[in-house]
């Protein structure tokens with residue numbers, strides 16, 4: 001407990017709190033109701049304020065920062081439109097369980113509810129997409145609310161917390177106290193798993209004939225990658241990852257089956273269909289993973305480890321639920337494993353599937369394809385880069401073809417599928433990580449949704465490598481139109497209206513290149529890797545009509561996977 | 573099947589909204605919802621009647637538990653409990669029906685709380701099923717207006733204490 005009798009104003013209290021929380025960066029944008037905070041910020045040097053160009057950008061940056069670093073991402077915006085502009089970013093962080101604290105300015109308490117200038121009920125608007133929120137109505141509640149906000153955001157299952165700051169509260173005077181100890185009587189996450197459940201699970205796994213580990217983003221959040229790796233290696237277990245789980249286990253490992261689900265590997269989905277024991281670790285049986293839930297790992301005995309009890313039995317009924325921190329539980333599990341399962345036959349089966357239907361793509365016509373770009377990127381960076389993908393086909397190709405070696409390396413909008421995520425999120429990641437290359441990979445559609453932030457990257461001289469995969473289409477939507485909507489390419493052709501991306505990037509001060517030739521790919525990747533004085537941009541113009549396969553049609557069983565284009569003549 | 577859920581909730585700005593929001597946001601059924609003070613300072617009790625299959629009700633309970641402001645969530649359907657509801661029912665009467673209405677009110681151990689030359693208002697308390705029965709009987713007389721409080725309930729015998737994670 002630290003205290004001082006001196007009275008200071010709300011803005012000063014605000015920064016004292018951020019200092020105690022070891023905040024390094026705030027992603028923000030000023031306005032009328034946060035002027036007092038910005039006045040104080042002028043003299044602050046223990047943290048850096050990053051000026052964004054749109055508040056949505058700020059929230060995605062904060063999330064990129066949080067996911068690359070494991071720390072809380074902090075956002076500061078003004079009331080009304082500043083606050084409403086954060087909604088998509090907050091929803092994104094909520095769906096992907098990223099720890100954010102979002103500070104919004106608010107009109108003075110006596111004007112709340114009056115339709116005052118730049119008033120928006122942001123606490124109400126964001127209630128369903130925040131883990132928790134605070135409207136601070138009295139300056140004496142300011143420090144405790146901020147303390148709790150940071151604690152709630154990063155403990156248990158992480159998520160975004162919003163703190164609404166009325167202008168008069170920021171101006172008001174109060175003595176400062178910051179309690180290190182924190183007690184929220186209604187909020188006590190469970191960390192250590194139930195030992196009997198863990199022992200039961202260990203026994204089942206050790207006796208399994210066809211076990212499979214299905215791992216998600218929870219592994220990365222809890223820092224369980226090392227434990228997972230040891231557990232899998234010690235027991236010779238196959239590991240498949242969700243989109244958010246990529247990087248939780250090294251993609252180059254023999255034991256890795258890559259991603260599962262809608263655009264997952266054929267063999268990973270086959271393994272799901274045939275396994276007898278499925279161990280879900282920090283994954284939530286999302287519909288993009290399960291397809292038709294009734295048939296998902298239908299005959300398997302299911303063990304589910306998750307820190308959020310509400311995830312258990314939500315979509316799929318499980319046999320052994322274990323609530324707690326997956327890192328602690330894996331470490332316990334390793335200790336109590338009675339022996340490793342005998343599964344050589346199972347591995348043979350898996351290898352047969354891998355040979356039966358390898359991940360291939362057409363390369364013979366000499367035209368540039370996304371798969372090739374990502375494959376080269378994976379090889380040339382040896383899986384050591386951080387890839388921040390956007391949403392669409394290119395995102396799935398990144399997930400399929402980039403072999404991530406480390407956790408916190410694949411950053412993508414999974415749950416919400418927010419186009420426009422990559423550009424700002426890569427900027428946030430670049431503030432967190434300085435010693436590894438960071439690539440932002442977007443489609444030509446999504447790139448245009450937050451490209452204003454290119455100037456943020458350039459102003460702060462961040463060595464981000466911005467890639468646009470230009471297929472002249474809203475490719476993923478086009479794919480669905482071709483497959484399921486009678487080839488009616490309704491409003492998905494951007495070819496005629498796209499800007500000159502090189503000129504756009506140059507206008508923001510970036511070095512910029514473009515190619516449509518496979519033979520240029522390696523050189524351009526080298527150019528990007530060699531340039532570290534600021535951001536650099538490369539457009540890869542790829543085949544327009546390619547589709548992502550394998551694909552499990554929405555709502556179908558995993559076994560109804562489409563492995564490749566059935567009728568190549570029908571291409572546009 | 574209907575479930576009666578009892579919640580102890582921080583008496584804090586927005587806490588009630590988060591609970592109510594959950595029902596609309598997640599598409600859970602909500603038959604009634606009541607809130608009032610408890611014997612504990614700054615703690616409110618909400619009683620919610622919801623319905624759904626076991627899996628849905630389990631989700632309702634888990635989602636409620638997950639809220640930061642809920643201190644304790646109990647499905648009272650698993651316990652011996654007392655449920656009560658209060659209804660104010662106002663009915664227009666004719667010459668011949670007044671006596672009959674008063675009789676019905678007596679049978680349901682209700683009270684006449686207002687009467688004028690056109691209508692009579694009665695107050696009936698009891699388990700929700702009893703209120704339903706009274707409403708059924710009174711319906712043919714033409715109910716003018718009705719207000720029901722929704723169910724409040726308490727577990728019988730041992731007391732619920734403030735520790736949500738030890739359920």
Ligand SMILES: Cc1ncc(C[n+]2csc(CCOP(=O)(O)OP(=O)(O)O)c2C)c(N)n1
Pocket residue numbers: 390391392393394395417418419420442443444445446447469471473474475476477
């Ligand atoms: C904000 C937002 N709007 C719409 C969508 C629906 N959507 C999903 S993928 C996609 C196409 C993306 O096209 P592009 O960015 O060019 O990437 P590609 O699929 O071609 O790789 C669209 C429109 C979305 N996910 N997010």
